[in-house]
Amino acid sequence: MNSYPSDTSANPAIVAQSAVRRLPRWIVWALCLAYVLPGFMGRTPWKADDMEAFGFMFNLAQSFGSDNVAWLKPTLLGQTDSGAALLPYWLGAWAIQLAPKGLPLDTAAQLPFIALLGLTLAATWYAVYALARTPAAQPVSFAFGGEAKPADYARAIADGGLLALLACLGLARLSHEATPALAQLSFSALLFFALANLARKRMTSLFCAALAIMGLALSGAPALAMILGAGGAMVIALDTGQPQSLRVRKVDVAWVLIFCLATAAITSGLDLWRWRVASSHLFEIQAMARLLLWFTWPAWPLALWTLWRWRYQLKSISANPHLSLPLWFMLVGIATTWMSGLSDRALLISLPALATLAAFALPTLKRSVSAFIDWFTLLFFSVGALIIWTVWLSMQTGFPAQPAINVARLAPGFVLQFSLTAFILASLATLAWAGLVRWRAGRHRSALWKSMVLPASGAILCWLLVMTLWLPLLDFGRSYAPLVNKVRSMMGATDCVHYFGLTKAQGAAFQFHGNLKLLPVATRAESTASNASQCAWLIVDTQALAAFTQEVDASAWTQHATVRRPSDNNEDIVLFRALSISITAKP
Numbered sequence: 001m002n003s004y005p006s007d008t009s010a011n012p013a014i015v016a017q018s019a020v021r022r023l024p025r026w027i028v029w030a031l032c033l034a035y036v037l038p039g040f041m042g043r044t045p046w047k048a049d050d051m052e053a054f055g056f057m058f059n060l061a062q063s064f065g066s067d068n069v070a071w072l073k074p075t076l077l078g079q080t081d082s083g084a085a086l087l088p089y090w091l092g093a094w095a096i097q098l099a100p101k102g103l104p105l106d107t108a109a110q111l112p113f114i115a116l117l118g119l120t121l122a123a124t125w126y127a128v129y130a131l132a133r134t135p136a137a138q139p140v141s142f143a144f145g146g147e148a149k150p151a152d153y154a155r156a157i158a159d160g161g162l163l164a165l166l167a168c169l170g171l172a173r174l175s176h177e178a179t180p181a182l183a184q185l186s187f188s189a190l191l192f193f194a195l196a197n198l199a200r201k202r203m204t205s206l207f208c209a210a211l212a213i214m215g216l217a218l219s220g221a222p223a224l225a226m227i228l229g230a231g232g233a234m235v236i237a238l239d240t241g242q243p244q245s246l247r248v249r250k251v252d253v254a255w256v257l258i259f260c261l262a263t264a265a266i267t268s269g270l271d272l273w274r275w276r277v278a279s280s281h282l283f284e285i286q287a288m289a290r291l292l293l294w295f296t297w298p299a300w301p302l303a304l305w306t307l308w309r310w311r312y313q314l315k316s317i318s319a320n321p322h323l324s325l326p327l328w329f330m331l332v333g334i335a336t337t338w339m340s341g342l343s344d345r346a347l348l349i350s351l352p353a354l355a356t357l358a359a360f361a362l363p364t365l366k367r368s369v370s371a372f373i374d375w376f377t378l379l380f381f382s383v384g385a386l387i388i389w390t391v392w393l394s395m396q397t398g399f400p401a402q403p404a405i406n407v408a409r410l411a412p413g414f415v416l417q418f419s420l421t422a423f424i425l426a427s428l429a430t431l432a433w434a435g436l437v438r439w440r441a442g443r444h445r446s447a448l449w450k451s452m453v454l455p456a457s458g459a460i461l462c463w464l465l466v467m468t469l470w471l472p473l474l475d476f477g478r479s480y481a482p483l484v485n486k487v488r489s490m491m492g493a494t495d496c497v498h499y500f501g502l503t504k505a506q507g508a509a510f511q512f513h514g515n516l517k518l519l520p521v522a523t524r525a526e527s528t529a530s531n532a533s534q535c536a537w538l539i540v541d542t543q544a545l546a547a548f549t550q551e552v553d554a555s556a557w558t559q560h561a562t563v564r565r566p567s568d569n570n571e572d573i574v575l576f577r578a579l580s581i582s583i584t585a586k587p
Contacts, residue, residue, distance in 0.1 A: 011136075012363070020149070074089050117186070121166075129158035161356050181345035231328055522552070
């Protein structure tokens with residue numbers, strides 16, 4: 001029988017070797033693949049950031065070999081990216097260029113972002129593993145032995161951290177959009193990994209730190225790269241809890257700072273610095289609290305529990321990198337979100353750090369708390385899966401009737417076609433969930449990661465069900481394709497159209513889905529004496545109609561129709577037909 005120490009106030013982790021059983025790797029791979037692939041494969045870009053980002057990639061791919069300047073200043077509808085991102089658009093454009101024939105271009109553009117999400121998950125696991133190997137994070141030693149071995153303990157904590165990340169509600173949609181936000185998440189996680197491993201894997205960590213800092217800066221977040229890189233390096237440098245042989249050398253910290261300075265110089269040369277502080281949101285504390293509550297669930301309660309149970313180590317936080325490093329990344333992410341207008345995309349970068357803190361709560365949880373997590377998760381995700389299946393069944397059969405009626409009201413014109421592949425995948429996922437629930441309800445030896453299995457698996461189940469059973473409905477509701485197809489059918493055989501007041505996402509949709517060349521309509525100041533048009537048609541967003549009548553000679557156009565996006569009553573396109581068309585200025 002093991003004898004436990006009487007005073008564990010400084011270190012609350014009391015873990016026996018029997019509690020750090022290995023989570024089978026095939027289960028880890030299956031969970032990651034079931035999470036990463038659905039949401040990317042089989043869908044078109046959604047409004048609005050997803051479609052806008054694809055528009056930049058599409059335009060860059062078309063300019064390949066003809067305009068090198070465009071690669072440093074990507075444009076869409078004659079406008080540059082307000083976020084000053086470059087690398088995500090380069091990756092998507094290169095993927096489009098290298099895509100084999102027959103592969104849809106939007107699917108090709110998503111391939112690098114599938115890799116980026118996979119990199120995020122891998123970097124988080126290895127970062128948590130490295131932090132769990134530090135002396136301060138190790139569990140209490142038993143008087144007669146039997147405590148968890150360092151490598152096994154670290155692996156169990158890392159498994160728990162990965163599961164906590166997969167369970168976060170805010171990660172699902174935004175991490176499956178091919179946008180700069182996903183690139184920022186991936187490179188911040190890579191930087192987190194590099195700093196966590198700097199003492200043990202020096203050269204690999206320095207290379208990854210340089211890549212992460214530069215990648216983060218070129219993805220539209222240069223200030224964030226400087227703050228996370230320089231601040232994280234200083235946090236690691238102050239670690240006094242490691243043996244002298246494993247402490248981070250000052251020269252390595254200096255290298256990270258040099259990477260930051262070099263990246264700042266390159267960013268300045270490319271004119272990528274942007275001021276994004278939105279002071280009007282600084283006092284919206286309730287809105288910020290609501291965002292944190294749902295977006296970071298269920299990691300935030302466990303992260304708070306970690307800070308409470310490890311509170312005595314926080315008094316000497318410099319000697320506890322397993323707390324200080326994720327705490328730094330988490331606080332920077334939350335501060336960035338608060339100061340940038342409560343952007344949920346900015347909050348993404350805090351999730352790997354929050355999941356890390358949540359993982360260190362697992363060795364301190366009481367059995368009653370673990371049971372509560374299991375039952376709450378079981379109820380929440382089982383009800384969620386039941387709702388998804390019920391709505392799908394109603395759309396297919398009309399029974400029960402009310403869900404189908406609601407869908408018809410919200411998405412008029414949508415007709416669901418039965419997909420055998422989607423049905424099989426959804427059925428297998430549901431059966432796997434039922435088997436997992438049965439396993440969890442049985443009597444098994446405890447394992448540290450056991451409390452996070454149901455939250456992560458439940459989140460993956462609902463995400464997979466939504467992206468299989470509901471994918472046609474979501475594509476219809478969130479894609480611009482139905483709107484573009486309706487407008488395109490009214491214009492007949494034409495390959496160009498004038499535009500006024502379109503958003504960049506709308507413009508990208510008409511270029512891609514409509515295969516149209518978009519030309520800005522001439523304003524009163526730009527109109528020629530003949531007041532002729534190059535294209536027979538003009539599209540105007542309804543929100544820009546007032547400006548259109550003031551800036552454009554409307555007498556040259558006659559209104560043909562107003563087309564509403566089927567699932568949005570606030571997004572209409574007004575279609576105009578030209579009264580006269582220039583014969584000499586056709587595209």
